[in-house]
Amino acid sequence: RKEVEQDPGPFNVPEGATVAFNCTYSNSASQSFFWYRQDCRKEPKLLMSVYSSGNEDGRFTAQLNRASQYISLLIRDSKLSDSATYLCVPMDSSYKLIFGSGTRLLVRP
Amino acid sequence: DVKVTQSSRYLVKRTGEKVFLECVQDMDHENMFWYRQDPGLGLRLIYFSYDVKMKEKGDIPEGYSVSREKKERFSLILESASTNQTSMYLCASSVSGSSYQETQYFGPGTRLLVL
Numbered sequence: 383r384k385e386v387e388q389d390p391g392p393f394n395v396p397e398g399a400t401v402a403f404n405c406t407y408s409n410s411a412s413q414s415f416f417w418y419r420q421d422c423r424k425e426p427k428l429l430m431s432v433y434s435s436g437n438e439d440g441r442f443t444a445q446l447n448r449a450s451q452y453i454s455l456l457i458r459d460s461k462l463s464d465s466a467t468y469l470c471v472p473m474d475s476s477y478k479l480i481f482g483s484g485t486r487l488l489v490r491p
Numbered sequence: 492d493v494k495v496t497q498s499s500r501y502l503v504k505r506t507g508e509k510v511f512l513e514c515v516q517d518m519d520h521e522n523m524f525w526y527r528q529d530p531g532l533g534l535r536l537i538y539f540s541y542d543v544k545m546k547e548k549g550d551i552p553e554g555y556s557v558s559r560e561k562k563e564r565f566s567l568i569l570e571s572a573s574t575n576q577t578s579m580y581l582c583a584s585s586v587s588g589s590s591y592q593e594t595q596y597f598g599p600g601t602r603l604l605v606l
Contacts, residue, residue: 386533416594425581425597426534469533479595481526481534 385409386482388470394488399460403485405470406452412472412480415453417444420467420484429468430455460489494518495598497582503604510569512601514582522585523565524595525549525557527578534581540565572605579603 387406395401407415414433418426430437432453436445443456453472457464467484474480498513516523522541526534526549536549538557546557554576558566565584569576579602583595 390531423600423602425600427597428594431594477589477593478536478539483531483533 385480386470386472388468388482388485390483390485392486392488394490395460396490397460397462399489400456400458401460401487402454402456403468403470403487404452404454405482405485406450407470407472407480408451409472409474409480410448410451411475413475414473415444415446416471416473416479417442417453417455418469418471418481420469422466426469426481457487460487462489462491465489495582495584495596497580497598497601499601500599501602501604503606504569504572505606506573508569508572508605510572510603510605512567512569512580512582512603514565514567514584514598515563516565516582516584516596516598517563518584518586518596519562520584520596521562521587522595523559524583524585525555525565525567526581526583527551527576528581528600529578537567572603574605577603577605 417429419429420426432444441458469484470482495516524539525537540559556568581600582598585595
């Protein structure tokens with residue numbers, strides 16, 4: 383079983399739509415979780431951190447379910463500029479980041 | 492703003508060549524990391540360093556070595572490049588690596604093609 387599993391997508395949604403991605407992780411000892419955004423041929427950039435049950439930042443909401451070992455990312459009112467790959471990244475007990483392969487989002491006009 | 496820079500955006504090398512990839516960060520971070528990213532595999536950790544002259548193997552260190560002579564600079568070395576080392580190489584840094592609330596900041600990446 384992969385340490386981090388994400389649906390690769392692509393999720394193809396119209397502007398203004400709400401879209402949600404799920405991510406499951408295998409290490410129950412993970413304390414922190416991050417969502418990174420990666421544009422095509424660019425480096426990953428931190429989008430959100432999740433330390434407790436969830437976090438909200440504008441149109442973006444992340445929720446953590448420790449019992450089921452999954453994290454979700456909800457994007458409301460999608461913009462064209464949200465088109466990117468979203469990486470789910472738990473941190474393990476030795477402070478190392480474990481990267482998922484990412485979910486690709488395409489927002490169309 | 493944290494700035495992590497990498498010496499080259501694109502590199503083309505021949506099989507058997509020695510390849511140096513350089514990374515510099517300007518935020519006095521303790522930790523530095525080298526990853527490679529391949530389609531469908533996500534980022535995989537090659538080596539990391541938590542202090543000057545210190546290094547630790549990551550998940551896929553074979554065929555690579557690293558050097559950290561100064562705090563701000565972390566070099567990845569391919570002693571004898573092979574075609575299966577064609578990849579995107581990403582350098583990252585973090586403050587100290589001893590907090591669950593700490594994240595990593597990435598450089599722009601180097602696309603290496605080994606012919």
